[in-house]
Amino acid sequence: MVVKEFISELRTAFPDVEMEQAQTNCDLGNNGYVHVYPKSEDEIVTILQYANEHGKKIVVQGNGSKKGFGGEKETADILLSLSKYKGIVEHGAGDMTVTVKSGTSFQELQEFLSEYKQQVSLDPSWPKYASIGGVIASNDSGPKRLGYGSARDAVIGLRIIYPDGTIIRSGGKVVKNVAGYDMNKMYIGSMGTLGVFTEVTLKLRPLPKKESVVLISFPEGSFEDIHAFAVKILDSMMEPVSLEFLNPSLAQKLIGKKQFTLAISFEDVESSVDYQVKMIQDMKPDQTTLSILLDNEELQSFWNQLYSISPNGVEGNLETKETEACLKVGVKNLSVLNVIRDGQMLQDSHNLVVTAHGGLGHGICQLNLKGAREDVASVITNLCQIVGRLKGYVIIKHAPLSLRQEINVWGDKPTYLFLMEGIKSKIDPNHVLNEKRFLGGI
């Protein structure tokens, strides 16, 4: 395609929309010959309709932190960026709900809400880059998922533009709603393959009055102890917001201890948090070391580091020669122990770094791999086998395009894939949006 002609065609079609020719190509793919930056919903509608009618393909992007997530193509025709579609639409402080434009960064949103002592109860990676739309579209979640739930528990309404330009509202502004199908759920995690979110409505929670994180590091070879301790916590009356298991490489980075470590966090009124921290102290297994993060700065820095441990698509990884990948692994709660342990073992048997953590209360793990391309690829294959035996799944959340073209980002096709294909073809029959970016080539 002659890009110059294409961009002038687009300029004529929508003269008011900000756009530019793509600059450099990074190694993550999911690019567009032309980048467009709509500032209004009308503009988004026009662009989608145009592409739909002219057989053009669109990559949808928030701020680009998930550029390395799914997708088999170097570039589509248009990259539709929502980075300039930002801001709070409506905040019902008394109702504890907020409606926000999809390009708003997660951090901006939380900062706005914190003035009202409220928050969105989600803790995704890279809050400073991740747009709320992208967090919802990729169904990202973090360690606090145990206490908070995930996107499907927080989102109460969406405004989404279908490829033919139809504006669809799903859900609403109220926290409880069963009118019609729960379309929100279908759109959450759909990776931009069904439509473009323009607004997200979320339910909010009060900021906790107090937070503490207890870190317990275990000596080598004490897996049975860790398992027993985790079960004891889960079976107690305690209400941890996270019960995250960190591998030694990650613990080293976060707290300077190269040991398997449990990060147990509490959020509640002060008396309750203090009481639970005390309980953990009393339960501390022999030969472990325990430290407590209490003051805000310490807590902030701990979490911020954890949220920015994975590779992201904004900063790219062209500079380094090493290949970076990030995996999301889902298994049964306690199988998280196996995944994190085996991840560490794979680091030791291959020449690469694996930083990994997983939630013992919810079963979702994140493993970040960094090393030579062959090693990364081989560890991924190994992990897929290990997780397969645990009946779980592996999703590649980030990897260079060339690697994604070789390995199956979303894992095996489920028997009911035809239902998903059916949904896609009802909504996006021309495969305009994020072509082949999702499970089974959807």
Place this chain on the structure above:
Amino acid sequence: MPLKLKTKDKHIKKLAEIVNGPKSILYLKEDLLAYDCDGFTIHRHMPKAVVFPKNTEEVAAIVKYCASHNLPFLARGAGTGLSGGAIPINEEVIISLVRMKRLVHVDLENRRAVVEPGFVNLKLTNSISEKGYYYAPDPSSQYCCTIGGNVAENAGGAHCLKYGVTTNHILGLEVVLPNGEIIEISSDGIPDAPGYDLLGLLTGSEGTLGIVTKITVRILKNPEAKQTVLAYFDKVSDGSYAVSDIISAGIVPAALEMMDKIAIEGVEAASFPVGHPKDIAALLLIEVDGIEAGIDEQIKEILEVCKKRNVREVKVAQNEQERARWWANRKTGFGAMGAISPDYLVQDGVIPRSKLPEVLERINQVSEEVGLRIANIFHAGDGNLHPLVLFDSRKPGETEKALKAGTACLKACADVGGSITGEHGVGIEKMEEMRFVFNEEEIQAQTAIREVFNPKNLLNAGKIFPSPGRCVEIKKEMKATSVKSEEKLLEFS
């Protein structure tokens, strides 16, 4: 050996064979009468037959048979649905799941349980409570409704304010699709299975996308402690403001329920009175749970809020018996209306919490306009109203008036940015009201999904979505049938 049946209908004979015998099928008129409606009794229709499969394979075989012979069919649990979802308006074959009622598996370590769809909600909690665990969604009908029905309706309950509704607790499903194919979605209960979230889509689809035959649910550890507060107000508005204030104080109560004067009159006249003062305008039932050490602080704050909002009297439950009495009084609230009115119609609108005073006032006006009393018992914390329109179906025209009042209440909710249903579902009852919240394109976007799962629309057709001619027909029929039930009553009296 051919089965002995009192019918020549070949479909019924064949269905009887699938479920292995005459005891697993009903087809005689007198037996079918009990299945002509569910908890929404204003509209009735006779099914073709009712079959009672014992396992998934039988369900699949029934569905396959129906699909290949173009026989409409639908699933039924306990039949407590309040929006008519299980009413066979197309003379369906009803597939009753009450015999698939096993607790298949409990995995405490990984906090999940697997149940068959006919398993009764409360039984799950009862089965695991000794070990200190429970299943959170607690519809007031929990002593008899099925978890399959809960999944279909995405049922809520008093404690859903803090813990979420059914959909937040469903980890996996086995489903028989409308063509008879069996699929398993996240049967190991692992969250975020790759692909579109079909679990989320199926939950709350009111039995129109598939028949749920196995369910993996999340179970929770019992909270360490609970405290329950009862607060009486002389003005409804004070009670409503107290609700908002509690939430804005940063407290997330486990439950925050409200009843108004007429509702209180009802519950006090029924089986579980607790001696609420007769002359108060509203009461709040508030429960806080969690770590014992943190509860007092929250209760103290709640008491302060109530005082600031001119509470007349406020008390904390002194022991488990007292707490249980208050809850029994609340949870039997709908049925209690039977003590003060021959019939009642339950509505189920949702509003942003802050609009509570305004909307309750509007409901009051509706009551005056139609000349019927309306009681309010509801989940105030999440803005889920249950106006109960009291009427007497024997009086000509009152059923219509009640329906009209119900619609007006829902309109009031939709007008302030709310929803027409928070937990009871649309069914046949609120199809027309769907237009209060969705436009034509949005409704089409949803029916497009139904076409993917249920392309022949043989499974529970004619529910949830209005189609221009159809809804008018149903409303007309409703009038007609309510006249019929009047006649029936006369016959018996």
